[in-house]
Each structure stands twice: as structure tokens, then as C-alpha cells.
Amino acid sequence: EPGEPPILPGSLPLIGHGYMLLGDTVYFWQKFKEISYTCLQNGHALYFLIGTQKFYVLTDPEDICLVSNVCVAKDTVVGALIRSLLGSGLVFADVPTWKKHRKLIMPSFNQQILDGFIPIFNNQAKRLMKKLESEEDDKCFDPTPYVNQIILESICLTTMDVKLEEADSVKFLEAYDQAISNGIATYCKFWLRCDLLYNMTDMKIKQENCIRIVHETSDLVLQKKRMKNKRNRAKINSVDNNIEADIKKDTAKCFADLLLESNVLTEQELRHEVNGMIIAGSDTTSTVLVFALLLIGSYPEVQEKIYSELTEVFEGSNRDVQKQDLSRLEYLEAAIKETLRYYVMAPFVIRHIDKEIKLKSCTLKPGNNCFFSLYGVHRHPMWGDDVEEFKPQRWLDSPSRLPANANAFMAFSVGKRNCIGRAYAMMTMKILLSHIFRQYRVLADHSNMKVKLNVIIKPCSGHLISLEKRNM
Numbered sequence: 001e002p003g004e005p006p007i008l009p010g011s012l013p014l015i016g017h018g019y020m021l022l023g024d025t026v027y028f029w030q031k032f033k034e035i036s037y038t039c040l041q042n043g044h045a046l047y048f049l050i051g052t053q054k055f056y057v058l059t060d061p062e063d064i065c066l067v068s069n070v071c072v073a074k075d076t077v078v079g080a081l082i083r084s085l086l087g088s089g090l091v092f093a094d095v096p097t098w099k100k101h102r103k104l105i106m107p108s109f110n111q112q113i114l115d116g117f118i119p120i121f122n123n124q125a126k127r128l129m130k131k132l133e134s135e136e137d138d139k140c141f142d143p144t145p146y147v148n149q150i151i152l153e154s155i156c157l158t159t160m161d162v163k164l165e166e167a168d169s170v171k172f173l174e175a176y177d178q179a180i181s182n183g184i185a186t187y188c189k190f191w192l193r194c195d196l197l198y199n200m201t202d203m204k205i206k207q208e209n210c211i212r213i214v215h216e217t218s219d220l221v222l223q224k225k226r227m228k229n230k231r232n233r234a235k236i237n238s239v240d241n242n243i244e245a246d247i248k249k250d251t252a253k254c255f256a257d258l259l260l261e262s263n264v265l266t267e268q269e270l271r272h273e274v275n276g277m278i279i280a281g282s283d284t285t286s287t288v289l290v291f292a293l294l295l296i297g298s299y300p301e302v303q304e305k306i307y308s309e310l311t312e313v314f315e316g317s318n319r320d321v322q323k324q325d326l327s328r329l330e331y332l333e334a335a336i337k338e339t340l341r342y343y344v345m346a347p348f349v350i351r352h353i354d355k356e357i358k359l360k361s362c363t364l365k366p367g368n369n370c371f372f373s374l375y376g377v378h379r380h381p382m383w384g385d386d387v388e389e390f391k392p393q394r395w396l397d398s399p400s401r402l403p404a405n406a407n408a409f410m411a412f413s414v415g416k417r418n419c420i421g422r423a424y425a426m427m428t429m430k431i432l433l434s435h436i437f438r439q440y441r442v443l444a445d446h447s448n449m450k451v452k453l454n455v456i457i458k459p460c461s462g463h464l465i466s467l468e469k470r471n472m
């Protein structure tokens, strides 16, 4: 249509670019990168077709900010795939539910509450160190299972105030991973999108089983939280009223308490929010931590700078991280941000275009879906000639050589529906990494690593690390 962006080359009659779905998740990642580069080189906007369905792709930060603030709906086919697993919590909620729930949940991510999580993050870091110690002498290992488990437990301990047993978290993580793989396999075999055919496959039974385990875990967390609150209420009732007032005043409400006490959510909505928060908070943060270990482990000069900053801030000690340390860990923060820029864990987000939007060079028409290629934005020439290089220093150089557009860093997305857990994630990653890099030299080589696109990107081979204990 007039004014619309150009079509991605390679469209075939009837199926459009649908043949791009016939591959594995490593191939998807290659394809997605190719599309993003084509978009970057051809005016920052294009569209591709899956059958007759049109998907726009954008790589210009200003265009993306505009669209993300005008359109907040995520009502897409891809959304439907993920919703079966995540439920319709905040991440994939329809717009009226999202508006109501986001307002309700926001206060549980304020700075005062996050500061209260610091002791938990320190303890979790120490638990992770214990697990890593068991690998110290073995040469190479995959840190993913350890990191996944610690982060999942941290999310439950902080946002829900509940302890998830190790066996339950292992069961959850296995089922979740399997469910995502099954979901993607089903989506790509487009004939399985017909319920009649899908219901006849083994995949349906396997998938239902995985989703059941994932949902049982959120139910268990909710059940534990309710029991804990009941016990606390009983304790409060048994002491005198002055103490009751003190306890109430001092307790900043965590995510689960806000939801439980609001009385505006149905039981089903409550379960979806808990489930969504566990997944949105844990899979993301643990994947970024693994990428950070791999990248920093591959660049000894970066790691030594982190180590000397840690030695200065902690005066060579192994003590816990305190609130005032966090702002002093500038280089570590730069290395985390550069990890998020370089391997943008969520390489795209999707919006449903529900009204016509005029962009710099084209117009988006309602009724279509739009991919914001966050990967493309992070490879935009505005980052400079060294855009393809891992350089934490770019975040600290003075005069600044960062892009003039403050939204050029999009790892947590932008606009009204951006990541609610950004500050939480940065805090937990800083604390965990500051424990690891004080005690260990991490050795890795990301140059031969293979990455797959499984909704988010994840390393799938060549991602082993080894550890050398430092003399403290």
C-alpha cells in the first residue's frame, strides 16, 4: 500500500516468507539477524509475510519509541503460543488487564523494596559460589543449570517471599525448557496449528504435561505464600497491638502481597501473574548472567579492570555487597550493559498495530504486527565504527561517544510496556557478578559459541567456562 515500508526480498507466492520457519532455532537466529541487517541497510523499516499475514520490522529507535507508546497491545499469533505457557499475566495481558495490573504491581519494584532484597541477593550469590566450587578443579563446565536455579529461587524469595525447594526448581526448569522447545516446534510445523491434527500427536500430551508442571510450581508458590501469611497473622495476633503497628509500618509489600491484598484479582489472574513473574524474571536474568560470564571470561583485560574495581571498592575483602557499593561499581555496570547490548537477550518485542502510525519514512497500517528489532537497534551505525565489538569502556568514555538518543539502549525495551524488573535485574546481576569475579578468574571463549533463538536467545554450544580460584 502507498507509504508502507518495502517488502523483504525473497517472498514466494502464497507462503510469502513462511519457508523461513522451516529450520531449527539456530537457523531462526541466523535469519533474524539477517533480516535485522537488511532493515538497517534499507531505511530502517520493512515487512515480511507469513502466508498473508504481514509483519513489520523496525530498527530506528525514534520510530520504535513512537510505536511503543501508541500501541501497547500484543495480540499476536506468537503471543498466543507463549500465552499457553505463561498464562495472560502482565507480559502478555490484553490492554485493559495490563493497565489495571501494571498500576497495581509497579509499587512492588520501587527502590525501597529493591534495597530490602540486597541481603537475599548476597546469600544467593554465596549459594552459587558453593555450587561453582564443586566444579573448580574440573576444567570446563556449563554454568547455566547452576545460574538458572539460583535466579529462580531468588525471584521466589524476593518477589513472593517464598522458598522454593531445590527439587521443585529443578523440575520447573526442565519442564519450562521443554515446553518452550515443544511450543516452537509446533508453531513452525504450521499444519499442527490445526487443532484436529495437533490433538492426534504425541506432542500434545508431552506439552500438556510440561505446562502442568510449570503451572503446578506457581500454584505451590502461591500456596506457600498464603500459609506463610496465615502464620504471620497468627503471630501478630498473639503479640500486643503496639508491636502489630510496628510490623505493619516496617513491611514494604512484595509483589505477591500486593496481589493477594488487593482483592481485585480473580484466582485465575493471580496464578497467571505469579507464573508470568517467575518466568519473566528468572529465565531472562539467568541467561544474561551466563552471557556475561562468557563474554567477560573471553576478554581478560575487561575482567582485570572489573577485578581492580572490586578490589578497590571492597578493599580486598570477601564481605557482602552493601547498598552504597552498588553505585561505585561503575565498570562492572558498564560490562553488564555492554553484555546486554552485544547479546541482546530479548532480540525483539512485538506490538499489534491497532491504528495507522506515520513514521519518519513510511506509514504502518492497522491490523498488522510489528517486530521491534532490539538487536538491530543495538547494531545501528549510531553506536560507532566499533558497533560489532564488545567494549564496556564505551559506556564510560568522556566526552561521551554513546548515541545521542537515550533510547538507543533497548535491552529492557522502551515505552509504556517496558520491563518492570530493569532495576531489580541490574541489582541482582551486579551483586552476583561482584561475588564471582572477586573470588574467581573466569576463562571462556565466546568466539565459537552457537546461539539459538528460543523466544529469547540462549547459548546452545561452545558455552563452557572454567574457573581459577583467586588468592584473596
Ligand code: HEM
Residues within 6 Å of the ligand: 090, 091, 092, 098, 102, 155, 159, 276, 277, 280, 281, 282, 284, 285, 288, 345, 346, 349, 350, 411, 412, 413, 414, 416, 417, 418, 419, 420, 421, 422, 424, 425
Ligand atoms: C536482564 C534481565 C531482563 C531483561 C533483559 C528483560 C527484558 C524485558 C523485555 C525486553 C521485556 C518486554 C517489554 C516489551 O514487550 O516491550 C520485558 C518485560 C517484562 N519484564 Fe523483564 N527483563 C529482565 C528481567 C526482569 C526481571 C528480573 C523481572 C521481574 C522480577 C522482569 C519482569 C518483566 C515483566 C513483568 C515484563 C512485562 C511488562 C509489561 O508488559 O508491562 N524482567 N522484560
